[in-house]
Amino acid sequence: MPLLVMKFGGTSVADLDRIKNAAEKVKREVERGYDVIVIVSAMSGKTNELVNWVETTSPLYDAREYDAVVSSGENITAGLMALTLQEMDVPARSWQGWQVPLKTTSAHAAARIEEIPRDNIDAKFAEGMKVAVVAGFQGISPEGRITTLGRGGSDTTAVAFAAAFDAERCDIYTDVDGVYTTDPRITDKARKLDKIAFEEMLELASLGAKVLQTRSVELAMRFNVRLRVLSSFEDNDETSGTLVCSEEEIMESNVVSGVAYSRDEAKMTLISVADRPGVAAAIFGPLAEAGVNVDMIVQDISEEGRTNITFSCPVNQVARAEQAVLKAKDDGEINFHGLVADKDVAKVSVVGIGMRSHTGVAAKMFESLSAEGVNIKVISTSEIKISVLIDRKYMELAVQALHDAFGLEKTA
Numbered sequence: 408m409p410l411l412v413m414k415f416g417g418t419s420v421a422d423l424d425r426i427k428n429a430a431e432k433v434k435r436e437v438e439r440g441y442d443v444i445v446i447v448s449a450m451s452g453k454t455n456e457l458v459n460w461v462e463t464t465s466p467l468y469d470a471r472e473y474d475a476v477v478s479s480g481e482n483i484t485a486g487l488m489a490l491t492l493q494e495m496d497v498p499a500r501s502w503q504g505w506q507v508p509l510k511t512t513s514a515h516a517a518a519r520i521e522e523i524p525r526d527n528i529d530a531k532f533a534e535g536m537k538v539a540v541v542a543g544f545q546g547i548s549p550e551g552r553i554t555t556l557g558r559g560g561s562d563t564t565a566v567a568f569a570a571a572f573d574a575e576r577c578d579i580y581t582d583v584d585g586v587y588t589t590d591p592r593i594t595d596k597a598r599k600l601d602k603i604a605f606e607e608m609l610e611l612a613s614l615g616a617k618v619l620q621t622r623s624v625e626l627a628m629r630f631n632v633r634l635r636v637l638s639s640f641e642d643n644d645e646t647s648g649t650l651v652c653s654e655e656e657i658m659e660s661n662v663v664s665g666v667a668y669s670r671d672e673a674k675m676t677l678i679s680v681a682d683r684p685g686v687a688a689a690i691f692g693p694l695a696e697a698g699v700n701v702d703m704i705v706q707d708i709s710e711e712g713r714t715n716i717t718f719s720c721p722v723n724q725v726a727r728a729e730q731a732v733l734k735a736k737d738d739g740e741i742n743f744h745g746l747v748a749d750k751d752v753a754k755v756s757v758v759g760i761g762m763r764s765h766t767g768v769a770a771k772m773f774e775s776l777s778a779e780g781v782n783i784k785v786i787s788t789s790e791i792k793i794s795v796l797i798d799r800k801y802m803e804l805a806v807q808a809l810h811d812a813f814g815l816e817k818t819a
């Protein structure tokens with residue numbers, strides 16, 4: 408039997424009517440001849456409520472009990488989905504993570520999937536079950552405790568099941584109808600993409616296009632799982648949504664496929680740092696230990712043995728970053744004359760696998776920003792991405808200008 412994985416996010420299972428709507432989509436695939444593994448999230452808002460209960464009860468909570476509590480939202484939707492399917496005469500049953508068993512590491516609240524043995528679920532398919540409903544986001548540690556995969560982890564559960572069961576495709580049902588060239592709230596010229604390469608999606612996901620958990624895209628790329636993002640509130644056919652797939656499946660790649668942004672960034676500069684071997688390690692080691700997610704890094708040319716080092720990080724980590732570098736200074740590990748934090752910056756990026764073979768993308772990006780009078784503060788590039796830090800107040804303007812400059816607008 409060909410097999411499909413269908414994942415329904417929190418808004419798609421937010422109440423009993425929506426669970427029924429989702430179950431109808433599952434039934435349709437069964438009627439088309441598929442065995443289906445359904446992965447469900449908790450009803451929207453449920454996980455937040457559970458996290459809140461834990462934090463209120465115990466500020467310095469035991470992570471094992473946190474997982475015991477926050478994993479429970481998915482148990483409810485898994486059981487309800489199985490019941491709903493049974494009411495529609497579709498042979499279905501539910502599985503909690505530990506029953507599969509979905510084996511993970513012991514890193515509570517951020518566990519990684521180690522193995523998904525197929526035997527239990529395959530045996531039920533062999534007996535005539537058509538749909539296995541699995542609670543997303545959860546697993547079991549080697550110690551036999553319940554674990555969770557980190558917020559948004561049901562996407563990763565879905566991709567891992569698709570890989571383990573050689574699924575034809577992994578369909579991610581959500582409240583948007585696909586992946587867009589940019590955020591439609593910023594420009595109504597944003598266009599839904601029919602296809603996007605794993606690498607591009609990875610850049611867009613980690614840059615803040617919140618459609619898929621980044622880890623799920625990494626996993627899909629590693630195991631070549633074809634992912635489709637589509638709306639659970641529309642009638643879909645084979646061509647609906649956006650297919651996230653390998654580059655080889657995309658005949659004509661775009662030079663630029665999307666414009667991403669990240670609003671809440673900060674830029675920090677260490678002024679006049681004594682420039683000697685090991686200085687970067689002495690700065691970024693303590694920052695990493697303090698849990699600061701450093702993104703861009705720029706070191707100026709050195710004059711008379713001193714240099715400036717600039718880096719960016721999320722704006723809510725500025726205090727932590729300041730503390731870490733000031734402590735390193737007190738401890739005599741680094742020496743600098745000043746520390747400046749600019750908390751009013753945003754990052755805007757253009758992404759596209761076509762950049763590998765086309766030149767002039769950076770020039771075009773900088774020209775269009777300059778035409779809008781937007782000053783660039785920091786630039787960084789990778790093979791398929793160019794990012795700039797700019798004043799936050801120009802972020803929307805910059806996204807719109809770049810979207811126009813690279814011709815991403817609606818074609819119809």
Ligand code: ASP
Nearest residue numbers: 448454544558559560561
């Ligand atoms: N319910 C979990 C969360 O809200 C996992 C998920 O939905 O992907 O993070």
Ligand code: MG
Nearest residue numbers: 416559562618
């Ligand atoms: Mg999600």
